[in-house]
Amino acid sequence: MMWRGTILFTGCTALLFAFGATACGGVVAGGGDKVLSGQTVTVVGVWSGSEQKNFQKVLDAFTAKTGAKTQFVSTGDNVSTVVGSKIEGGNAPDVVMVPQVGVLQQFAKKGWLQPLSTITQQTVDANYAPIWKRYGSVNGKLYGLYFKAADKSTIWFSPQAFTQAGASLPNSYEELLQTGHDVADSGLAAFAVAGQDGWTLTDWFENIYLSQAGPEKYDALAAHKLKWTDESVVKALTTLGKLFQDKQLVAGGAKEALNTDFPGSVEKVFGPKPEAGMVYEGDFVAGVAHDQFGKTIGKDAGFFPFPAVDGGTAPVVSGGDAAVVLKDGKDAKAGMKLLEYLATPEAAAVWAKAGGFLSPNKKLDLKTYSDIYTSAIALSLIDAGNSDWVRFDMSDQAPAAFGGTKGAGEWKLLQDFLRDPSDPKATAADIEDAATKAYHR
Template sequence: MRLQRTTTTLAVALVLAATGTACGSGTGSGSSASAGSQELKGQTVSVAAVWTGSEQDNFKKVLDAFTAETGATTTFISTGDNLSTLVGSKIAGGDAMDVVMVPQPGVLAQFAKQGWLEPLAPATTAAAKQNFASVWSDLGTVDGTQYGLYFKAANKSTVWYNAAALQTAGVQPPANWDELLKVGRAVSDSGTSAFSIAGQAGWPLTDWFENVYLSQAGPEMYDKLTKHQIPWTDPSVIKALTTLGRLFGDPALVAGGTKGALQTDFPTSVQQVFGPQPKAALTYEGDFVGGVISGDLKKTVGQDAKVFPFPAVDTGKAPVMGGGDAAVVLKDGKNKTAAQKLVEYLASPQAAEIWAKSGGFLSPNRAVALSLYPDDTTRQFAKSLIDAGDTFRFDMSDQAPAAFGGTAGSGEWKDLQDFLANPADVQGAANKLEADATKAYKG
């Protein structure tokens, strides 16, 4: 999982030149080629995704296993965040890749409406129906046709905390929002700021809001707001902003106050809690925080750094919200038969288990054994994702037009930054959000 959401525009350009492409081979080295049917021997499948580094390496292990099973050679293309632009330019140039891992439902829908995608093969949709909650198939479906298979997921309903700081304050992880505020004040009274909030970019603030809103208003209202079927001035939005403002507006709960939070980027928000000289006790973001803790900060997840589910708000249920990457087959790809077989393979528990063992991965496939995940914390994330079933909701801003939900310095990102700066102005924040949403959704 990338450490922040992609900011690709939903207006996919066909004529922009492709840049920043890094290629590598995923030819089968994971097991003996004789182990599979070799039905695709001599064929090549090109696969594009935003993944780099360890994510790319681990996905190539999955591609290697596909090669060993089928004989097909695979080529991986790293797109960077400009996935939409690259895919469009490749199609325009007659050099379309075969499979693309799409990180936003809005981009997937745009691709489908452009006529770029092949419907998934019946064997794939049948596997998805058997082993995935229906919400995942719905996310990959446009106008009644399923085009996307979600292979990798993220749980963004997780609050991380410095175990020593909570122990010093004499408090336990909270079960609900009111308890969360009490824990934060107890930590503050013990001499450590409560929350390090990453407000510099804006995207973590959308995740804060989405968790509060999903729990407080419920999945049906969440869906309506996602589609802009209700305005951002709706009483349910006012209530959620008021609730969030109780945390944002309390100087005892925010490290550096709102001004400091607005200058804190995502990596710094994690470092302020788990670095050599902690400035705060808790931070909020998704399961991918664990990669920063163990990789960059060399701390042990589950010991130095612990996590609890985002707490339930009022009488609602604890939210489970997140993201994911869906495999789609391009209509203009050179090898659609092998491409469909690859996506069918990605729908199997065997494919997901390869990456699950390596870490940094969650699967929405409920046939994947939790025991295969490398540690208790990751198992906790995966179980929460599976147990949520159809109550899971995809990141709201990732489903919105990019002009509203995915652009730094404008739309929802900027409006929530302004709200963080002045949490008392709930109505003003709602009015700005509605004006920007109306403009973007009409566009």
């Protein structure tokens, strides 16, 4: 069955009938009581470019509602280091948008964070699936509010490539590999793999592992209560290795993949000279395909959920940015008010309307998203959260030395595995050694 370019998966069907091919709307805050006039909330986070611009719209809506001014500072990827130096220098920000569970836990254990207000906690209880509260809590106290989420269980494809190959959308991982061979037989490689960025390889592993081993073992491995030498890890690596070692499936083979970063992998599918029919990564692929290569999502670029592996449940691996309030911030009370606002669907609607955003807030009207396809991904994420199946990115839960450092830990070892996937058992042992050192420092 060829892809026909209209409805990408079942959840989208209901949305299309519910409110047509173009979703719009959203509420912008305004007309507040200006109770915070004269105060300035300083916020730091990793966002830059269009993400920073769109988050500023949210902060501006907060200003319109409360009178508080805001100042956003982009840290790049080194949020932990930047925040630590600011605290030591007596210049702590009020709010930090934390992109990793491990960093949130680190901040809480150092005593840097304030537990969230009763108002925010009540809103989280009403508006979020329990799993988001779990990832924002340390030792039973809620410190982090998940404002922006990512669905890292989407596979993006070129409809033109699928039509040319007569390829169908896969319903299982085994069918995914067969679809890859169909695409390869038509003249393109199946997948563009961003091996230069080790974090993309962790995401490949995590989706396979969650579906194949299940959420309980996933949680145990994420906490290093299960060793990486466990049979379930070796099995997942073996499954992933079958893809990595197939020269028809990986564009340019391992050597080229290891020289391809994430934007480059998207370019290999959606750029002016396509080299592959598919690229695996999260919902944020859409932003690169649209903003850098002018692709219309749903017409020039399609997606489908990462399929189930070995008869398991289809995985839903998420990432996200949690807002936390620092104790030492100059206007920390106003910072807490900002989090009370960010917990509402009103705040999420501002960025959802602008695009490039997913909210875990189940009270946000799906019509608010800028397009029907983002709405469908958001629905999938919320449904998974309600079933307690969604799991947070495993490497983001780990100590940075293991799960978040270029050229080290899991990132490097999976790059080595991409280069030579012939011995999954040895790779598992090497990863276990790195994990032991990082988790037990």
